[in-house]
Amino acid sequence: MPFDFQQTDEQRMLVETARGFIETELYPHERTVDKLGHVPPELGAAIKEKAKALGLYSANMPEAVGGGGLDVMSQMLFERELGKVNWAVQKFVGRPSAILMACKDEQVEKYLLPTVRGDKMEVFALTEPGSGSDAMSISTRAEADGDDFIIKGQKHFISGVGLPDFAIVFTVTGVEETKRGPRKQVTAFLVDKDTPGFTMRRGPRAVSYRAYDNYELFFDNVRVNKRQILGELHKGFVHAEEWLVGGRVFIAANCCGKAERAMDLALNWAATRKQFGQTIGKFQGVSFKLADMKTELAAADALVTYVCWKLQNGSMTNGDAAMAKLYASEMLGRVTDQAIQIFGGMGLMEELPLEMMWRDARIERIWEGTSEIQRHIISREMLRPLES
Structure with a gap:
């Protein structure tokens, strides 16, 4: 089914705000916390408060419970930007589990609302x-x-x-x-x-x-x-299924953001690093890698955007979400690996963020359902109408 997605002024503003916040408040800390192995409590609290001040905290939750009320397409754009930075720090830009909307009676005051507020x-x-x-x-x-x-x-x-x-x-x-x-x-x-x-x-x-x-x-x-x-x-899995399936699409959006950052790092390196008297981007072995990275990212973005559009319109299937998560996570693995190859030895040095992004990309094919599970979901959905 065809669709035409054009960002609204509000969505463009959201992306710009998130991007600015990430560049000033998150990027400076990701390497430090990666080496520490934990996020110092005072840093996590500071990120949370700054995210609240910009209206980014709990942006995924309905306005009725104090959240930002983002629709699916806006949340996709938001998650794509946040995906560019390490999960350890971006997680403090809280996005509570949507399953908490199943809270009722006193649970609303005890669990739902305090979580949305960040308490x-x-x-x-x-x-x-x-x-x-x-x-x-x-x-x-x-x-x-x-x-x-x-x-x-x-x-x-x-x-x-x-x-x-x-x-x-x-x-x-x-x-x-x-x-x-x-x-x-x-x-x-x-x-x-x-x-x-x-x-x-x-x-x-x-x-x-x-x-x-x-x-x-x-x-x-x-x-x-x-x-x-x-x-x-x-009925625990009934509620979990709603959260898990939608969550896979936003994990896919995260992967696209991270892949774009890795590609941009590789592109800038290829345009400035010189060997044999010219920038390495002029060598076919490098330029073709860049072309493949760009193409795969564009394909993943198109698939994720389409599936999110279906989610927003109530027509997304489990197989749709599985395809987005499968392709975007595996695309990210290929892009970060190619970016390392373009950088050569420098790509594996701790002075640059690329080796961290390369390591981090590996888990995307495992959590929220492995690639094998996603393929099982997709193929089962294809075969079911043909089974007697």
């Missing part, structure tokens, strides 16, 4: 040591005990910045019979960090986004009341 931070706790791509294999359980539930289990690779105030925890709460056999029923709970029996600790340090915290969560007979169910009992 609280959350983590999305789904992945477990025994269940990565296969989310339905989670084993953390919540057993009913009167009006309470007792949570037992473990999570890992739970991403965040700084110590979160609460976790959105996905647990098994039952089993239902389906045509394909027994299927786990999953429920999401809002669990405060100081709940007895709940422990959070920093997990292993990854080579990608070194300063972006990943946590291990342990639940040793953690008692929570039924009022802490997010959404409905046994």
Whole structure:
């Protein structure tokens, strides 16, 4: 279906504001925090306050709850700019989990509104040591005990910045019979960090986004009341699916932004670095790399923009989101690798941001669903109408 996307004046202003903020407030710190392996609390707080002052904080959330109320296309542009900088610092430009819109009654005042204001931070706790791509294999359980539930289990690779105030925890709460056999029923709970029996600790340090915290969560007979169910009992994946599928599109937009930055670094280097009496950009081995980078980025941008347009108009499928995430993340890997090749040895030196971007790009093909999972989603959607 054809579409015609032209940025509005408001969207152009958003991009300019975000770009200026990134250049002045985020770029100067990304290399330092990458080497430190964490973001100093005072720096994170300062970024958050400056983002609030510009109206960038919680821009993804509806105006009705105090957010910026960005539509999908505007959020895509916003995420594309933020993608140019390391996740460890850009995460402080808060974009709360949209799943929190499922909060009801007292949850709104206790969790939703404080998170939108930046007074609280959350983590999305789904992945477990025994269940990565296969989310339905989670084993953390919540057993009913009167009006309470007792949570037992473990999570890992739970991403965040700084110590979160609460976790959105996905647990098994039952089993239902389906045509394909027994299927786990999953429920999401809002669990405060100081709940007895709940422990959070920093997990292993990854080579990608070194300063972006990943946590291990342990639940040793953690008692929570039924009022802490997010959404409905046994409907945790219904709410998670809405957030995860849309999130993949914005991860794709992030990848496009990062690829553009890597390409621009390589382009400027090729236009100024001289070898054998001329700039290296005049050599076909370099110029063709630049041409391929430009073409792949343009293709990824077009796909992401189209899929976001479909999301905004309510016609996006899981396969659409998977294609955007798959292509943009793999494009980013190729572009950053080619950028390193153009720089040669200098590209791997810590004085430049490119080696960090190269490392960071690797995780984009893994988190929010691996490339293999995205291909499975796409092919399954293609085959389903033809199956009897």
